[in-house]
Amino acid sequence: MSYEVRVEDVEYIRHGGTGYLATIYRPQGAGPFPMMVELHGGAWCRSDRHGDKLIQETLAKTGVVVAALDWRQPPTAPYPASFQDIHYGIRWLKSRAADFRSRADLVGSMGNSSGGHQAMLLAMRPFDARYSALPLAGVSGIDATVKCVIMTSPVIDPLGRYRYAKDLKAKGQSVMNEVLPCHDAYWQTEEAMDEGAPASALERGEKVRLPPVLYLQGTEDVAHPRPNLDRFVAAYRKAGGVVDLELFDGEGQGFIMRKAGSPASNRALDMIAEFTHKQLR
Helix, strand or coil, rough: CCCCEEEHHHHEEEEEEEEEEEEEEECCCCCCEEEEEEEECCCCCCCCCCHHHHHHHHHHHHHCCCEECCCCCCCCCCCHHHHHHHHHHHHHHHHHHHHHHHEEEEEEEEEEEEHHHHHHHHHCCCCCCCCCCCCCCCCCCCCCCCCCEEEEECCCCHHHHHHHHHHHHHHCCCHHHHHHHHHHHHCHHHHHHHHHHHHHHHCCCCCCCCEEEEEECCCCCCCCCHHHHHHHHHEEECCCCCCCCEEEECCCCHHHHHHCCHHHHHHHHHHHHHHHHCCCC
16 A cells, blocks of 8 residues: 655754754554654765655655654764764654654664664664753653664674775775765764674673664675674674564665665565564554
């Protein structure tokens, strides 16, 4: 079944004189619909909430409220500012779920590239005091937990990707040079990159939440190193978490959007919708 979708921009948080928007894709019907909070990529310092529009629109048409967020990025603010905004955004959306014909217990998160990393780490650490620092006025008893996470080609290991990109640069390869300033601007130190790596948190024995995960990536994705993927999946499963991993043969970075309409892109979109409806019901 395909739903008609209404799209609206709503300011969900304001810092000083700057408001940050959520684009809400609202299926038209009685509901209650599941809700997915979608986080864009851009190496933590580029792009905006429209970056994954194909995923957002396609998922909404299957009967899912999709909320695509903007947040503070460098040079405005480094880590953990974006996590504070996203944490606030999830609570804000839960508090207004009925307005969107959803429910607070039907919320998941998803993201592409660095957005996938943020979705995963925040899902693991919804009660981290650094991330929950922004109070939601007039609302109590609502947290930022999510029931599931979907990652499409995430930067799952910020330090691993940083060192990989630096190594390529040292060898005279420019393919990853543009991400290095973003890593530096957002994380500022290698210690912060490692502290914010989900696999590192698991390997340290940090007590975290382990929602079900769908992990999608192409086998030829040079921007998101395969060893980082393997490390996270092994650590998550060892800790007792469930990861549905799907590798798309011959596909590179961003194939869902860049190769829209292709069999691989369509299959990925179908898997995203199927997983969402299975977990958020």
